[in-house]
Amino acid sequence: MATVQKATLVAQVSKKAKARAQRAARARGVSMSLIVEEALEALDGDVAREQKPLVPSKKLWKILREAEENMNNPDYWSPAFTSAQDAMTYLRKAAGRK
Numbered sequence: 001m002a003t004v005q006k007a008t009l010v011a012q013v014s015k016k017a018k019a020r021a022q023r024a025a026r027a028r029g030v031s032m033s034l035i036v037e038e039a040l041e042a043l044d045g046d047v048a049r050e051q052k053p054l055v056p057s058k059k060l061w062k063i064l065r066e067a068e069e070n071m072n073n074p075d076y077w078s079p080a081f082t083s084a085q086d087a088m089t090y091l092r093k094a095a096g097r098k
Contacts, residue, residue: 009036029060 013021025035034054056064070076081087 028054029056030054031057 021032021035025032028035078087078090081090
């Protein structure tokens with residue numbers, strides 16, 4: 001089994017670029033290092049490489065499974081509302097507030 005050698009990369013980027021990259025990583029459920037690695041590999045035009053599929057993290061898989069279970073469970077469905085006030089009353093009651 002071959003081991004993958006890792007290296008540390010230090011780069012100065014704008015705070016906005018860093019925040020956008022962090023949001024993208026979070027949305028995909030992957031680490032920042034994977035986002036950076038894919039961007040660096042995309043720069044390598046000499047060697048044609050197959051792009052590896054992004055694999056969600058264990059935490060994201062758990063969230064997706066729970067969301068799917070809740071979506072298919074009528075106990076978690078909200079009733080139809082005729083006004084915003086009805087919806088707020090329902091949500092406050094569900095949260096245990098009056």
